Amino acid sequence: MEDFLRRIKLIDTFSTTLNVSRSEFISALRHNIDEGDIDGVFSGAFEAFTSSKNRYIGSVDYHSFRIRLRKRAFQRNFRTIASGELKEEGDFLVINTKINAWRNDLYVLMAFMVIFYLSLFTFLIWKGFLNNLGFGIFIMMLIIMHAFFVFVVPFLVLQKSVRMMKIELEREFHYIISKSSSLK
16 A cells, blocks of 8 residues: 555655764754644644744654644644654764655545445436436536546645655755754
8 A cells, every 4th residue: 555655646755864963963853843642633633823933743752753744823734744764874864754644544534435426426327317318417527527626636735745745854854953053
Protein backbone atom coordinates (compact mmCIF):
# COMPACT_ATOMS: atom_id res chain seq x y z
CA MET A 1 0.00 0.00 0.00
CA GLU A 2 2.86 2.36 0.78
CA ASP A 3 4.25 1.92 -2.74
CA PHE A 4 0.87 2.90 -4.19
CA LEU A 5 0.69 5.96 -1.92
CA ARG A 6 4.20 6.94 -3.04
CA ARG A 7 3.19 6.61 -6.70
CA ILE A 8 0.19 8.91 -6.23
CA LYS A 9 2.46 11.24 -4.21
CA LEU A 10 0.70 11.07 -0.85
CA ILE A 11 3.96 9.93 0.77
CA ASP A 12 7.33 11.51 0.06
CA THR A 13 10.80 11.28 1.57
CA PHE A 14 13.80 13.54 1.53
CA SER A 15 17.15 13.83 3.22
CA THR A 16 18.84 16.95 4.59
CA THR A 17 22.44 17.30 5.73
CA LEU A 18 23.35 20.00 8.24
CA ASN A 19 26.70 21.02 9.66
CA VAL A 20 25.59 20.77 13.30
CA SER A 21 25.64 18.22 16.10
CA ARG A 22 22.57 16.17 16.93
CA SER A 23 22.17 17.59 20.44
CA GLU A 24 22.32 21.20 19.20
CA PHE A 25 19.76 20.49 16.46
CA ILE A 26 17.42 18.70 18.88
CA SER A 27 17.66 21.60 21.30
CA ALA A 28 16.85 24.10 18.55
CA LEU A 29 14.05 21.91 17.16
CA ARG A 30 12.43 21.47 20.59
CA HIS A 31 12.53 25.22 21.05
CA ASN A 32 10.52 25.64 17.82
CA ILE A 33 8.01 22.81 18.32
CA ASP A 34 5.24 22.57 20.90
CA GLU A 35 5.04 19.14 22.47
CA GLY A 36 1.66 17.55 21.89
CA ASP A 37 -0.34 14.64 20.57
CA ILE A 38 -0.65 14.68 16.79
CA ASP A 39 -2.45 11.39 16.23
CA GLY A 40 -5.53 11.71 18.42
CA VAL A 41 -8.98 12.26 16.93
CA PHE A 42 -9.53 15.46 18.91
CA SER A 43 -5.85 16.37 19.30
CA GLY A 44 -6.19 19.60 17.36
CA ALA A 45 -9.71 20.59 18.28
CA PHE A 46 -8.81 23.91 19.93
CA GLU A 47 -5.20 24.43 18.92
CA ALA A 48 -6.15 27.18 16.46
CA PHE A 49 -6.96 29.33 19.48
CA THR A 50 -3.64 28.89 21.32
CA SER A 51 -1.25 31.78 21.68
CA SER A 52 1.95 29.90 20.86
CA LYS A 53 4.12 31.34 18.10
CA ASN A 54 5.54 27.93 17.14
CA ARG A 55 4.35 26.69 13.74
CA TYR A 56 4.71 22.98 14.50
CA ILE A 57 3.36 20.58 17.07
CA GLY A 58 4.63 17.09 17.79
CA SER A 59 7.36 15.23 19.62
CA VAL A 60 11.13 15.11 19.42
CA ASP A 61 13.48 12.60 20.99
CA TYR A 62 17.19 11.93 20.58
CA HIS A 63 16.90 9.72 17.48
CA SER A 64 13.70 10.87 15.76
CA PHE A 65 10.89 13.38 15.54
CA ARG A 66 7.23 13.41 14.52
CA ILE A 67 5.65 16.76 13.72
CA ARG A 68 2.84 18.45 11.83
CA LEU A 69 1.83 22.02 11.14
CA ARG A 70 -0.19 23.66 13.88
CA LYS A 71 -3.76 24.41 12.94
CA ARG A 72 -4.43 28.11 12.48
CA ALA A 73 -7.76 29.88 12.32
CA PHE A 74 -9.21 30.07 8.80
CA GLN A 75 -6.46 27.92 7.30
CA ARG A 76 -6.91 24.51 5.77
CA ASN A 77 -4.62 22.02 7.38
CA PHE A 78 -4.97 18.38 6.46
CA ARG A 79 -2.79 16.98 9.22
CA THR A 80 0.13 15.98 7.02
CA ILE A 81 2.65 14.35 9.36
CA ALA A 82 6.41 14.47 8.97
CA SER A 83 8.47 11.86 10.78
CA GLY A 84 12.22 11.75 10.64
CA GLU A 85 15.34 10.02 11.83
CA LEU A 86 18.42 11.88 13.01
CA LYS A 87 21.84 10.34 12.24
CA GLU A 88 25.23 11.82 12.96
CA GLU A 89 27.90 11.15 10.36
CA GLY A 90 31.14 12.78 11.39
CA ASP A 91 30.58 16.52 11.86
CA PHE A 92 27.31 16.42 9.93
CA LEU A 93 23.76 15.60 10.93
CA VAL A 94 21.70 13.69 8.36
CA ILE A 95 17.94 14.08 8.69
CA ASN A 96 15.89 11.48 6.79
CA THR A 97 12.30 12.70 6.68
CA LYS A 98 9.12 10.95 5.57
CA ILE A 99 6.04 13.07 4.87
CA ASN A 100 2.72 11.24 4.96
CA ALA A 101 -0.64 12.79 4.09
CA TRP A 102 -2.63 9.53 4.17
CA ARG A 103 -4.29 8.62 7.45
CA ASN A 104 -6.15 5.43 8.30
CA ASP A 105 -9.44 7.26 8.86
CA LEU A 106 -9.44 8.06 5.13
CA TYR A 107 -10.08 4.35 4.44
CA VAL A 108 -13.43 4.70 6.20
CA LEU A 109 -14.28 7.87 4.28
CA MET A 110 -13.39 6.31 0.92
CA ALA A 111 -15.36 3.15 1.71
CA PHE A 112 -18.38 5.26 2.66
CA MET A 113 -18.16 7.23 -0.59
CA VAL A 114 -17.84 4.06 -2.71
CA ILE A 115 -20.86 2.50 -0.97
CA PHE A 116 -22.83 5.73 -1.38
CA TYR A 117 -22.20 6.06 -5.12
CA LEU A 118 -22.73 2.35 -5.81
CA SER A 119 -26.03 2.42 -3.93
CA LEU A 120 -27.02 5.60 -5.77
CA PHE A 121 -26.29 4.01 -9.16
CA THR A 122 -28.15 0.86 -8.13
CA PHE A 123 -31.13 2.88 -6.92
CA LEU A 124 -31.32 4.92 -10.12
CA ILE A 125 -31.14 1.83 -12.33
CA TRP A 126 -33.64 -0.05 -10.12
CA LYS A 127 -36.14 2.81 -10.10
CA GLY A 128 -36.04 3.00 -13.85
CA PHE A 129 -34.49 6.39 -14.50
CA LEU A 130 -32.96 4.76 -17.53
CA ASN A 131 -36.41 4.12 -19.04
CA ASN A 132 -36.37 7.74 -20.14
CA LEU A 133 -33.01 7.37 -21.86
CA GLY A 134 -32.18 11.07 -22.29
CA PHE A 135 -32.98 12.00 -18.70
CA GLY A 136 -31.27 8.87 -17.35
CA ILE A 137 -28.05 9.52 -19.22
CA PHE A 138 -28.06 13.16 -18.07
CA ILE A 139 -28.51 12.15 -14.42
CA MET A 140 -25.84 9.44 -14.66
CA MET A 141 -23.36 11.89 -16.21
CA LEU A 142 -24.01 14.39 -13.42
CA ILE A 143 -23.45 11.71 -10.80
CA ILE A 144 -20.28 10.49 -12.51
CA MET A 145 -18.92 14.05 -12.66
CA HIS A 146 -19.80 14.61 -9.01
CA ALA A 147 -18.17 11.33 -8.00
CA PHE A 148 -15.06 12.27 -9.96
CA PHE A 149 -14.71 15.55 -8.09
CA VAL A 150 -15.49 13.97 -4.73
CA PHE A 151 -12.79 11.32 -5.21
CA VAL A 152 -10.11 13.30 -7.08
CA VAL A 153 -10.11 16.72 -5.42
CA PRO A 154 -9.17 15.41 -1.94
CA PHE A 155 -6.20 13.55 -3.46
CA LEU A 156 -5.03 16.71 -5.23
CA VAL A 157 -5.30 18.68 -1.98
CA LEU A 158 -3.36 16.00 -0.08
CA GLN A 159 -0.67 15.94 -2.78
CA LYS A 160 -0.28 19.70 -2.48
CA SER A 161 0.00 19.46 1.30
CA VAL A 162 2.84 16.93 0.92
CA ARG A 163 4.67 19.19 -1.55
CA MET A 164 4.25 22.26 0.66
CA MET A 165 5.31 20.43 3.83
CA LYS A 166 8.47 19.21 2.09
CA ILE A 167 9.40 22.74 0.98
CA GLU A 168 8.61 24.23 4.39
CA LEU A 169 10.58 21.61 6.32
CA GLU A 170 13.66 21.98 4.12
CA ARG A 171 13.58 25.71 4.80
CA GLU A 172 12.68 25.31 8.45
CA PHE A 173 15.58 22.97 9.28
CA HIS A 174 18.10 25.48 7.93
CA TYR A 175 16.26 28.41 9.52
CA ILE A 176 16.10 26.73 12.95
CA ILE A 177 19.85 26.26 12.93
CA SER A 178 20.60 29.78 11.68
CA LYS A 179 18.44 31.48 14.32
CA SER A 180 19.38 29.24 17.23
CA SER A 181 21.18 31.32 19.82
CA SER A 182 23.17 28.33 21.09
CA LEU A 183 24.90 27.98 17.73
CA LYS A 184 26.03 31.59 17.32
